[in-house]
Amino acid sequence: MEVARELNYRVDKNAAGLRSRHSNTIALLLFEDSSTDESQINPFFLSMLGSIARAAAASDYDLLVSFQQLSNNWQGRYEASNRADGIILLGYGDYLNYGEKLRALDEGGAHYMIWGPTIEQHDGRSLGCDNVSGGRQSTEHLLSLGRKRIAFLGDNSPGFPEFRARYFGYEAALKTAGIEPDPSLQRDAENSENAGYIAVQSLVLGGADFDAIVTCSDLIAIGALRALQELGKHVPEDVSLVGFDDIPAASYVNPGLTTIRQDTLRAGAMLVDNLIGLIHERSVASALIEPRLVVRRSCGGHPR
Amino acid sequence: MEVARELNYRVDKNAAGLRSRHSNTIALLLFEDSSTDESQINPFFLSMLGSIARAAAASDYDLLVSFQQLSNNWQGRYEASNRADGIILLGYGDYLNYGEKLRALDEGGAHYMIWGPTIEQHDGRSLGCDNVSGGRQSTEHLLSLGRKRIAFLGDNSPGFPEFRARYFGYEAALKTAGIEPDPSLQRDAENSENAGYIAVQSLVLGGADFDAIVTCSDLIAIGALRALQELGKHVPEDVSLVGFDDIPAASYVNPGLTTIRQDTLRAGAMLVDNLIGLIHERSVASALIEPRLVVRRSCGGHPR
DNA sequence: CTGAAAGCGCTTACAG
DNA sequence: CTGAAAGCGCTTACAG
Numbered sequence: 001m002e003v004a005r006e007l008n009y010r011v012d013k014n015a016a017g018l019r020s021r022h023s024n025t026i027a028l029l030l031f032e033d034s035s036t037d038e039s040q041i042n043p044f045f046l047s048m049l050g051s052i053a054r055a056a057a058a059s060d061y062d063l064l065v066s067f068q069q070l071s072n073n074w075q076g077r078y079e080a081s082n083r084a085d086g087i088i089l090l091g092y093g094d095y096l097n098y099g100e101k102l103r104a105l106d107e108g109g110a111h112y113m114i115w116g117p118t119i120e121q122h123d124g125r126s127l128g129c130d131n132v133s134g135g136r137q138s139t140e141h142l143l144s145l146g147r148k149r150i151a152f153l154g155d156n157s158p159g160f161p162e163f164r165a166r167y168f169g170y171e172a173a174l175k176t177a178g179i180e181p182d183p184s185l186q187r188d189a190e191n192s193e194n195a196g197y198i199a200v201q202s203l204v205l206g207g208a209d210f211d212a213i214v215t216c217s218d219l220i221a222i223g224a225l226r227a228l229q230e231l232g233k234h235v236p237e238d239v240s241l242v243g244f245d246d247i248p249a250a251s252y253v254n255p256g257l258t259t260i261r262q263d264t265l266r267a268g269a270m271l272v273d274n275l276i277g278l279i280h281e282r283s284v285a286s287a288l289i290e291p292r293l294v295v296r297r298s299c300g301g302h303p304r
Numbered sequence: 305m306e307v308a309r310e311l312n313y314r315v316d317k318n319a320a321g322l323r324s325r326h327s328n329t330i331a332l333l334l335f336e337d338s339s340t341d342e343s344q345i346n347p348f349f350l351s352m353l354g355s356i357a358r359a360a361a362a363s364d365y366d367l368l369v370s371f372q373q374l375s376n377n378w379q380g381r382y383e384a385s386n387r388a389d390g391i392i393l394l395g396y397g398d399y400l401n402y403g404e405k406l407r408a409l410d411e412g413g414a415h416y417m418i419w420g421p422t423i424e425q426h427d428g429r430s431l432g433c434d435n436v437s438g439g440r441q442s443t444e445h446l447l448s449l450g451r452k453r454i455a456f457l458g459d460n461s462p463g464f465p466e467f468r469a470r471y472f473g474y475e476a477a478l479k480t481a482g483i484e485p486d487p488s489l490q491r492d493a494e495n496s497e498n499a500g501y502i503a504v505q506s507l508v509l510g511g512a513d514f515d516a517i518v519t520c521s522d523l524i525a526i527g528a529l530r531a532l533q534e535l536g537k538h539v540p541e542d543v544s545l546v547g548f549d550d551i552p553a554a555s556y557v558n559p560g561l562t563t564i565r566q567d568t569l570r571a572g573a574m575l576v577d578n579l580i581g582l583i584h585e586r587s588v589a590s591a592l593i594e595p596r597l598v599v600r601r602s603c604g605g606h607p608r
Numbered sequence: 609c610t611g612a613a614a615g616c617g618c619t620t621a622c623a624g
Numbered sequence: 625c626t627g628a629a630a631g632c633g634c635t636t637a638c639a640g
Binding site: 011013025053062066083222249253254 | 380386
Binding site: 315318319320322324 | 632633
């Protein structure tokens with residue numbers, strides 16, 4: 001050992017991996033919407049990246065990071081070639097497209113964890129925040145402030161199960177309050193400022209009557225805020241606004257954005273822990289992480 | 305080839321790496337200031353991470369990402385163990401501490417690129433933005449708006465060569481305008497909102513007379529902005545403010561932050577290209593990337 | 609140009 | 625419990 005230290009000996013990773021059949025490496029695949037421009041990575045996933053990197057390091061795993069298009073052919077690239085022992089999939093995007101890819105991973109016997117939607121057939125291999133609860137919390141907050149005509153921005157189609165679950169929470173909160181959801185107050189929006197901006201324009205220019213907006217992400221909310229302000233609507237006086245995620249930008253905009261905070265630190269740690277469990281063939285359960293309301297100034301009523 | 309395709313054959317990375325003595329992998333080490341809290345990663349480096357990931361993928365290299373403390377023992381972990389063919393080092397932090405680490409890398413024959421300061425002894429292995437030019441540009445912008453008493457926030461000691469270079473640019477611009485830099489208008493600040501906040505408090509509470517501030521980063525500027533506003537100073541009416549980096553938050557704060565934009569897309573691509581050059585024993589030159597002024601509302605004079 | 613052999617540096621399974 | 629041997633799956637250098 002002393003001599004080894006003197007000679008600065010290091011175990012050759014390739015040789016060790018070849019013999020022992022594992023690499024002690026996790027591959028993190030980030031899927032970007034093809035719509036977003038190159039330089040802009042979703043800040044929420046960036047925050048997840050940080051906590052995943054920390055969690056992997058804590059478990060002595062190396063982390064391979066790669067940005068992908070969902071359409072790319074990435075299924076075999078990592079585990080089949082023994083580059084990584086397991087894969088973490090991060091990204092919105094149409095989950096219907098995932099089906100085929102996940103089947104390919106399954107067939108290859110790959111170990112993987114998906115962040116986001118709870119997928120029935122992939123029990124234990126998905127982890128997400130409780131989106132229904134998040135949608136309910138933001139809606140209840142607006143209701144508690146006396147708002148009644150609450151719009152919803154986010155694509156609630158089956159291809160976007162996370163946004164859809166948030167919509168279900170919104171719907172449930174309204175119904176509990178005796179309010180029937182009004183479809184004319186819903187607008188599809190993907191996760192971008194621009195989508196939020198356009199959705200609000202469509203709402204206002206379409207003559208919709210609303211006093212609050214629940215959004216599916218802070219990015220959408222920030223775009224919505226900009227549109228509202230340009231159209232002469234005051235936030236929160238005329239319209240209350242709630243985001244989702246609590247990305248750093250949420251606290252920088254004016255007024256500060258009330259939002260639903262996702263615990264990325266916990267999420268990253270659980271993704272890594274569960275994946276390592278799967279790698280070691282332990283049985284692992286899917287789980288939901290509870291998000292929580294963070295009150296700033298965009299809804300009024302509460303001081304910062 | 306057909307059979308291989310049918311059987312979904314993949315080359316085993318470990319075996320290939322063992323035999324051919326290279327891994328086609330780059331390790332990206334991000335150094336965090338011990339001072340910043342866990343969850344908050346410098347947004348500028350996060351943006352670099354994105355462009356490095358893209359550039360590595362474009363050159364068919366895998367990217368290993370790791371967050372480190374500068375004090376950790378990371379020198380041998382990557383290249384000596386054949387995990388990676390080369391290393392990219394990203395981070396502020398006291399570069400005086402780097403010396404020893406870099407020597408260890410050199411002794412091990414490692415290939416590496418450092419982002420940031422130009423280090424004489426490591427020609428070709430460092431790449432940075434032209435910080436002197438950046439500091440000069442922001443100061444000249446303020447001078448052109450009629451500002452005369454321009455404060456400077458950022459640690460300008462030798463341990464922080466990037467901030468120091470920005471200070472030199474500030475100094476040069478002032479002298480060219482016939483103004484002698486006033487040391488009582490300079491405050492050390494590390495790269496954080498909190499440091500900017502405290503520095504402005506110290507300036508104002510110390511009775512300093514200033515009508516503009518040049519900062520070494522957007523994070524510092526955002527903290528400074530908050531302090532100014534809390535102390536009843538209007539930006540830009542009473543005090544003009546310039547940031548550095550152009551992180552996403554710069555456009556979210558109110559007023560939008562005029563800043564010096566670093567071209568992270570180009571920087572990431574050049575870091576990767578130069579590193580691959582070093583790996584292939586090609587000779588590579590150090591370079592400076594020219595930053596450019598982005599005008600928003602925090603200096604006044606110019607409309608958004 | 610083609611094809612078989614050597615060997616990269618480990619870890620594990622096995623013989624003593 | 626200890627120590628020597630086998631072999632992981634490639635790529636390269638070499639023989640034909």
